[in-house]
Amino acid sequence: MSFTYNIGIKLAGFGLQCIAPFNEKIKKGAEGRRETFSILEKNISKKDKTLWFHCASLGEYEQGLPVFKVLREHYKNHKIVLSFFSPSGYEIRKNSPFADVVVYLPLDSKHNAKRFINLVHPELTVFVKYDIWPNLLNELRKKQLRAILISAAFRPNQSYFKFYGKHLRNALFAFEHIFTQNEASKELLESINYNNVTVSGDTRFDRVSSQLEINNTLDFIEDFKQDKLCVVAGSTWPEGETLLINYINNHASKDIKFIIAPHNIKPNQIKNLQDKLEVESVLFSEKEQHNLKTAKVFIVNTIGILTKIYSYADIAYVGGGLGTTGLHNTLEPAVFGVPIIIGNIYDKFPEAQALIDNNGMFSISNQTEFDTILTELIEDDTKRQFTGNNNASFIKKHKGAVDKIVKYLGF
Known part of the structure; x- marks a missing residue:
C-alpha cells in the first residue's frame, strides 16, 4: 500500500x-x-x-x-x-x-x-x-x-x-x-x-458561540430589514437559489424581506440571480445608490459578513445540501436561535442530523417541500420561535470541546 x-x-x-x-x-x-x-x-x-x-x-x-x-x-x-x-x-x-x-x-x-x-x-x-x-x-x-x-x-x-x-x-x-x-x-x-x-x-460549537460575544451590528442590514420578518439564505448554490427565486416571485408577501448570500460571487452568477427576480433587489456593492427600505431582496456579493447577517435572520436557509458541493455551516445561524431549512443531502454532516432530531432544522428535497415549510415558519410565530430556541439551546449544550483539548495539553 x-x-x-x-x-x-x-x-x-x-x-x-x-x-x-x-x-x-x-x-x-x-x-x-x-x-x-x-x-x-x-x-x-x-x-x-x-x-x-x-x-x-x-x-x-x-x-x-x-x-x-x-x-x-x-x-x-x-x-x-x-x-x-x-x-x-x-x-x-x-x-x-x-x-x-x-x-x-x-x-x-x-x-x-x-x-x-x-x-x-x-x-x-x-x-x-x-x-x-x-x-x-x-x-x-x-x-x-x-x-x-x-x-x-x-x-x-x-x-x-x-x-x-x-x-x-x-x-x-x-x-x-x-x-x-x-x-x-x-x-x-x-x-x-x-x-x-x-x-x-465539535470545536465549532465553541467557535460559533463566541459570535454572541461580539458586536454583530450592520447598519445597512438594519436599514434594509427595518422591523419586518427576514429570511437569510446563506452560502447558496444555483439549485437552492432556484427554490428561493420561485418562492419570492410567486408566494412571498410584501412584508417579508430576503437576504441571499451566494457561495459563488462571480459577477455573471450574481447578475443571473438578480435578473431572475421579479421584485426589487439590491446588491451589497451598490447599496449606497439604492433605497434599502423599499428593496425586497438584498444580495450579498461579498465575503466575510454572512455570520453577522445571520444575527438578523428570523428564518435561515443554508445551501449546499441539494447538490454535490456539501452542506455549508448550519451552526452559524443556529447559535442565533433561528429555525433552519436545508437540502436532503447531509449524511456526512452529523450536526445536521442532530439539529433535525432536536426539532430545530428541516430538510427538503423539492420546491413543494420548500414552499410548505417556509410558509409554515413565516406564518406560525409559535413554531418559528420554538424551533429557533431549540437550535440555540442545542449549541449551548454542546460547547466545551476546547476546554477538554487545552486541559489535555496541560493549560
Whole structure:
C-alpha cells in the first residue's frame, strides 16, 4: 500500500500540473505549492520554536480557530505555521492574525514530507478534522514530534477501517491523541486498536458561540430589514437559489424581506440571480445608490459578513445540501436561535442530523417541500420561535470541546 500510495501521489502531482492551466483553483494551488519551501526557508530558522496547524480548507480553519487562539496566547514566543491544502482556505486566510507563516501544504511525497518537517520542526502539530497525510505524519513520528487531531469525525466506509487501508490506518498512530466529535468515531478508532482517544465534541460549537460575544451590528442590514420578518439564505448554490427565486416571485408577501448570500460571487452568477427576480433587489456593492427600505431582496456579493447577517435572520436557509458541493455551516445561524431549512443531502454532516432530531432544522428535497415549510415558519410565530430556541439551546449544550483539548495539553 505504501508503494501504491507514493506512486499515486506522484501521478496526482503530474495530473494537477496538466490540469492547472485550465482550472483557476487548481492553478492557484499548484503555483502556491511551488512557493511553500522558499517561504518557510525565508521565515523559519533552525533556532525558532514553532507550532504547526494544518487545515484542509476554510471550514476546518474556522473549526480549529478556538484552539488556535488559546495556543497562540500560551505559546507567545513560538512561531506558528498554518498550512492549507485547498486554495479556498489559503486565499481567504493567508493573512491570518493567528499565524506567523501561512503556506500551501506540499503534496505528500516522502521527499516533500522530510523537507517540510525539517524546515518547520514543530514542537506541537494540530490537524483539524481529517486530511490525513501518511508521509508527513510518519515523518513527525520518526522525529518523535507531538501531534494531535481535533474535531475528528470518522465513518465506517472510510479506508482506515477497510482491509486495504493499512497505510492510512498506520498514519493515525502518529497522533499521540485524537479528539473526536462523537462516540461513534471513538468506537471506530478503538476497533483498529487506537485507544488514545477522547470524545470532546465539535470545536465549532465553541467557535460559533463566541459570535454572541461580539458586536454583530450592520447598519445597512438594519436599514434594509427595518422591523419586518427576514429570511437569510446563506452560502447558496444555483439549485437552492432556484427554490428561493420561485418562492419570492410567486408566494412571498410584501412584508417579508430576503437576504441571499451566494457561495459563488462571480459577477455573471450574481447578475443571473438578480435578473431572475421579479421584485426589487439590491446588491451589497451598490447599496449606497439604492433605497434599502423599499428593496425586497438584498444580495450579498461579498465575503466575510454572512455570520453577522445571520444575527438578523428570523428564518435561515443554508445551501449546499441539494447538490454535490456539501452542506455549508448550519451552526452559524443556529447559535442565533433561528429555525433552519436545508437540502436532503447531509449524511456526512452529523450536526445536521442532530439539529433535525432536536426539532430545530428541516430538510427538503423539492420546491413543494420548500414552499410548505417556509410558509409554515413565516406564518406560525409559535413554531418559528420554538424551533429557533431549540437550535440555540442545542449549541449551548454542546460547547466545551476546547476546554477538554487545552486541559489535555496541560493549560
